[in-house]
Amino acid sequence: MARVLNFLVATGIVAVFAAPALAAEGNVDAGKKVFVKCAVCHGIGDTKKPIGPSLNGVIGRTAGTDADFLAKKAAGYSKAMIEAGAGGLVWDEAAIAEYITDPKKKVPGNKMAFPGLKDEQDRLDVIAYVKTFSTQ
Secondary structure (H helix, E strand, O other): OHHHHHHHHHHHHHHHHHHHHHHOOOOHHHHHHHHHHOOOOOOOOOOOOOOOOOOOOOOOOEOOOOHHHHOOHHHOOOHHHHHHHHOOOEOOHHHHHHHHHOHHHHOOOOOOOOOOOOOHHHHHHHHHHHHOOOOO
16 A cells, blocks of 8 residues: 555656646647737748848857848847857747847847747747747
């Protein structure tokens, strides 16, 4: 009986710690809907936007290095974003999640006039959607 009880307790502990990992997944379809907020400025897929850099291939890209957006000179990246990239900021899922939570906090002085996505699931969903346009 004690073995069964120990097994159940151990299984329950594993389940408690595994649950957040299971919940921390994004939904591509939901992300496409949330991305509408991003699409005001950012192009993805075949869509191009004049305000922000394309998010095609952003996963794995060094911050401030999209060639088309760099070509816009002063109308493109902020000095802060270029410096963040030069300092080693690479857009992986964790960096994107932190940035889209509060862009001004992650890269102070950047030009993005977006208050951030405060809902964690929205962030996970948008990242899942954006990943479908990245090869990494």
